[in-house]
Amino acid sequence: MKAMASAAKTISGIFDGKLAYDAAAFKAAAETIRRRSGSAMVDAFPADTLGEPSAAKTEIEQSREEFAALARHLESLATALSDAANDAPDGITEAMRMKPGMAMGGGLLGKRVGGAAEADPSKMPAEHVFHLILQDCTNCHGKFREKRR
Ligand code: HEC
Numbered sequence: 001m002k003a004m005a006s007a008a009k010t011i012s013g014i015f016d017g018k019l020a021y022d023a024a025a026f027k028a029a030a031e032t033i034r035r036r037s038g039s040a041m042v043d044a045f046p047a048d049t050l051g052e053p054s055a056a057k058t059e060i061e062q063s064r065e066e067f068a069a070l071a072r073h074l075e076s077l078a079t080a081l082s083d084a085a086n087d088a089p090d091g092i093t094e095a096m097r098m099k100p101g102m103a104m105g106g107g108l109l110g111k112r113v114g115g116a117a118e119a120d121p122s123k124m125p126a127e128h129v130f131h132l133i134l135q136d137c138t139n140c141h142g143k144f145r146e147k148r149r
Pocket residue numbers: 001002004005006008033041054055056057067068070071074133134136137138140141144145146
């Protein structure tokens with residue numbers, strides 16, 4: 001999770017222009033998230049590790065399907081982000097940028113994210129995909145991570 005957090009920070013810095021664009025670093029960060037999501041993420045939380053002292057809630061065991069779906073969703077988004085780096089060797093392209101109104105999952109796509117008719121992430125601007133990734137982090141933590149002071 002720490003590696004994913006630092007990867008997300010790198011990608012966010014690149015989109016914000018706080019970090020110089022580097023296709024290899026961008027791709028490596030997306031790959032870090034991809035490799036740690038999906039079934040790898042499910043495998044990282046076996047039943048006997050849930051609950052104290054871990055911040056992983058025991059609810060994960062009761063909601064295996066939902067947890068796995070979140071992990072898989074994150075994986076498919078990270079895959080799209082990683083692929084986007086291949087098409088942008090020299091810098092963030094216009095096509096990678098989010099258009100106004102997309103931040104809430106509406107805009108050009110016209111559909112709420114997470115809905116049954118969710119659009120194909122490989123066809124979305126990479127910046128939008130990244131926002132959806134952050135939503136997955138938040139959604140899963142909100143449900144399955146214990147708040148620590
Ligand atoms: C499918 C569920 C799920 C998703 C998706 C998810 N996390 Fe987590 N995350 C957890 C759980 C459960 C914990 C608490 C257990 C632990 O710390 O390993 C956690 C803990 C963390 C922590 C604190 C623990 C540490 O090692 O410092 C960070 C930071 C973190 N996640 C970052 C992220 C980021 C960034 C993303 C998105 C790119 C993300 N997580 C996506 C479930 C998820």
